[in-house]
Amino acid sequence: MRIIVCIKPVPDPKYAGREVLDETTKTLNRQDVPSVINPLDKHALEEALRLRERFGGEIVVVSMAPEASLPLLREALAMGADRMVVLSDRRFAGSDTLATASIIAAAVRSIGPFDLLLCGDETTDSGTAQVSPQIAELLGVPNLMHVSSVQVSDEKTFRVQSQIEDGYMIAELDPPMVLSVVKEINKPRYVTLMAILDGEQKEARVLTADDLILDEPWIGLEGSPTQIVDLMVPEKKTKAEMLQGDARAQAQTLADRLYRMGFCHG
Amino acid sequence: MAETQSECKLWVFVEQRKGKPAEVGIELLGKALNLAEDIGWKVGAVLLGHQVEKLADEILSYGVHEVIVADASGLAEYHNLAYVKVLERAIREHEPEVFLLGATTMGTDLGPRLAARLRTGLSAHCIDLELNDTGELLAVIPWSGGNSLGRISCPRTRPQMATINPGIFDMPPPGTVRGRIIYINGAVDQSDFGYRIVETHHQEAKPGDLETAEVIVVGGYGVGREENWHHIEDLAAMLHGAVGATRPPVDEGWAEGNQMVGQSGRTVYPRLYIGIGISGHMHHLVGIKKADLMVAINQDPNAAIFAHCDLGLVGDLKDIVPSLIESLKGYSQ
Ligand SMILES: Cc1cc2nc3c(=O)[nH]c(=O)nc-3n(C[C@H](O)[C@H](O)[C@H](O)COP(=O)(O)OP(=O)(O)OC[C@H]3O[C@@H](n4cnc5c(N)ncnc54)[C@H](O)[C@@H]3O)c2cc1C
DSSP states (O other): OEEEEEOOEEEOGGGTTOOEEETTTTEEEOTTSOEEEOHHHHHHHHHHHHHHHHHOOEEEEEEEOOGGGHHHHHHHHHHTOSEEEEEOOGGGTTOOHHHHHHHHHHHHHHHOOOSEEEEESOOSSSOOOOHHHHHHHHHTOOEEEEEEEEEESSTTOEEEEEEETTEEEEEEEOSSEEEEEOGGGOOOOOOOHHHHHHHHHSEEEEEOGGGSOOOGGGSTTTTOSOEEEEEEOOOOOOOSEEOOSSHHHHHHHHHHHHHHTTOOOO | OOOOOOOOSEEEEOOEETTEEOHHHHHHHHHHHHHHHHHTOOEEEEEEESSOHHHHHHHHTTTOSEEEEEEOGGGSSOOHHHHHHHHHHHHHHHOOSEEEEEOSTTHHHHHHHHHHHHTOOEEEEESEEEEOTTOOEEEEEEOTTSSSEEEEEOOSSSSEEEEEOTTSSOOOOOOOOOOEEEEOOOOOOGGGOSSEEEEEEEOOOOTTOGGGOSEEEEEOGGGOSGGGTHHHHHHHHHTTOEEEEOHHHHHHTSSOGGGBBSTTSBOBOOSEEEEESOOOOHHHHTTBOSOSEEEEEESOTTOGGGGSOSEEEESOHHHHHHHHHHHHHHHOO
16 A cells, blocks of 8 residues: 655644744744644654554655755654655745645656545644645545544545534545545654654655646746735734732632623522 | 526535535625625525525525525535536636635535636635625635734636635525526536445534533633643533633643634634633634623733733633632522
């Protein structure tokens, strides 16, 4: 079984809000915020590792990311992926979701046939959750999102649980397919020092636009159908009535108000 | 037979499951009618399903100009590839300028796939929409980090697509019917399905569920550690309310994923919201609608959440919450 896992470096969500908006360039300054692999992408990789344990085969990690994030992305190799393809080119900068999906789809084609392509359902930075269904569309294969369980009896049929608002759906698919996973699917493994050293030895190839057969008009900022018009910071106004006194006094005032509004039950 | 041509430039996908429309679809119709009116456009509601005549009539009562219906047995349940096929065909045929969907589990899957098929732009999880007089859609989204908003356009390709979070716009009241129903080609076959649905499982909403709760106590990263999470639960229990969380407590494993309130989580409609140890990012705040009273407890007097609340308490939640529970006990004897 060949499994492709798409991963992305994102600013560590623990530091959310620390980025500052640069008013002149309209970009976010993320300099002091360390990057991590998008948390859900690790769940995707974990699922791939579990499937490989049962069925054998190869796991290829694909990431569109600046070359500088290579050391960080190596964590995926340490977790157990076999090799990695990093898509890195100035011409990719500014890509929106469709442009990103076009680039990743081209990379997947260059890797060759696959059975399963896994993604995290969304990233913690832009959070559009669009890239996985768009990769599937551009590759012409079926997809399911919000996946919380994958069961494979023989290698021909995948039984997949996908969350909906008030429950879930169970569906069967035949490979190849694209699935994007939610956090409930599994608990990603920790990496040991040995695994990290092991990961250092594995192949990580950097590909540029020249290495891929791309749909040229559809990459980068120029090729992105959506464009950022402007960014703004909503005006800060203090609306709240601030309760006075120490913790106990404030708590007492609040209890009082809640009682008068009918929120206290006997 | 050629299809009746749609006169609507603004299309809204009204998703249904088992003949019941998703509320966000109706909310979007209300907003779309307001937007379109200013520039003299007409609004069409797009409905896919099987035996959905009654629903089409119901939707007509919201004042839309057209309900554009694809009714076929192959559309009874949501199969993304089949739905994409029908919508692609209809959009190429009728060429709407704008196509909106709710950011539901269905919309967030169908929207991007359809946009990729049509090679057009889609703004995801929008919290507001503007339409200027040239017919350009500006979609407002919370920008990374959550302290800012971005406006996104789709200048070169059509239709301009967007998914919009549930609960952002008010439900329009049903009124007089002025529109018509037109039928579009809904033909699909088995090979268009992509996957085979084995079963669908719906859970009944339980009292205490976030969406239906009158009182919601939400804990944030300021709770600090799992051992402190009981403060949130104790207060919720005291007020017979439900427990919610921001993203970091979910990431840390103090709370469950389905307790998350906000853009990527649930939209809630409580009478009383109490946010504890929460800084007040837009990503979280967009999930709270129509609360009569919003209260925030935070140790930082400058926390952004105080700009969005009615009552603010400043201090360590580990002091305030137990005191509050004590005081409340005094009232519930
Ligand atoms: C695309 C996207 C989607 C997102 N969707 C969601 C979503 O649906 N829901 C969501 O919640 N977030 C979402 N986020 C994350 C969001 O941007 C914020 O990171 C998150 O809401 C912050 O949570 P917080 O306020 O609990 O944590 P923080 O921002 O870390 O705030 C913690 C607060 O606690 C206070 N505090 C600390 N200690 C104490 C104490 N002892 N007593 C009292 N106060 C204390 C601090 O002063 C601070 O204000 C999303 C982000 C992105 C990019």
